[in-house]
Amino acid sequence: MLTSSHILVGAVVASRPVMRWWQILLAWAGGFAPDASIFAMVVYSRLFNGPGVDLWSNYDGLYWQEPWQTYSAISSSFPLWSLVMVAGFALLRYSERFKSLGLAVLIFTAGYFLHITADFFTHADDAYAQFWPFSDWRFYSPVSYWQPQYYGRIFGIVEMIAGIGIVAYLIYRFRQWPVRVAAALMVIPYFVSLALHF
Numbered sequence: 001m002l003t004s005s006h007i008l009v010g011a012v013v014a015s016r017p018v019m020r021w022w023q024i025l026l027a028w029a030g031g032f033a034p035d036a037s038i039f040a041m042v043v044y045s046r047l048f049n050g051p052g053v054d055l056w057s058n059y060d061g062l063y064w065q066e067p068w069q070t071y072s073a074i075s076s077s078f079p080l081w082s083l084v085m086v087a088g089f090a091l092l093r094y095s096e097r098f099k100s101l102g103l104a105v106l107i108f109t110a111g112y113f114l115h116i117t118a119d120f121f122t123h124a125d126d127a128y129a130q131f132w133p134f135s136d137w138r139f140y141s142p143v144s145y146w147q148p149q150y151y152g153r154i155f156g157i158v159e160m161i162a163g164i165g166i167v168a169y170l171i172y173r174f175r176q177w178p179v180r181v182a183a184a185l186m187v188i189p190y191f192v193s194l195a196l197h198f
Helices: 003-014 021-048 068-075 078-094 099-122 152-173 177-185 188-197
Strands: none
Touching: 003 021, 003 099, 003 152, 003 177, 003 188, 021 068, 021 099, 021 177, 078 099, 152 177, 152 188
């Protein structure tokens, strides 16, 4: 899915209007974080390789090379992030001193897990090794969020409609203007994607 969709799903599931601003931010950040290595790769490529370098359209693109494959595996690892979530739960439940840290970890990993679970089901040829470090096995989904031969155009339309619906819901539900503005800005990637796909 588009990164903005992941952020919106994290926001709608893991944040509440009664939360403090930093807790709301953590839910949104959890939705973004698994894609951070991809954004880092793009920045790295532009700084050191210049524009026009193939990032992922061919199998010799930068995305398919090390260390980027390892970074993607780490950021998408179900076992690793399960441990982080369990640690957050343990801090929340069993530690008076670090209870707020445990809550912060749980809010963040809720958005994070929603992201990597959606990736598991929406990456076809570009699937991640999501059971790292135990296995480099990849689930090649029959549905892609972007590849037309794997229903990418249909999925893209459904994703855009759902994303705009989530934006409307967040604007309605949250009274804080920074949340409303951030939600409204999440619509921009849908129209860019629409222009690129069609």
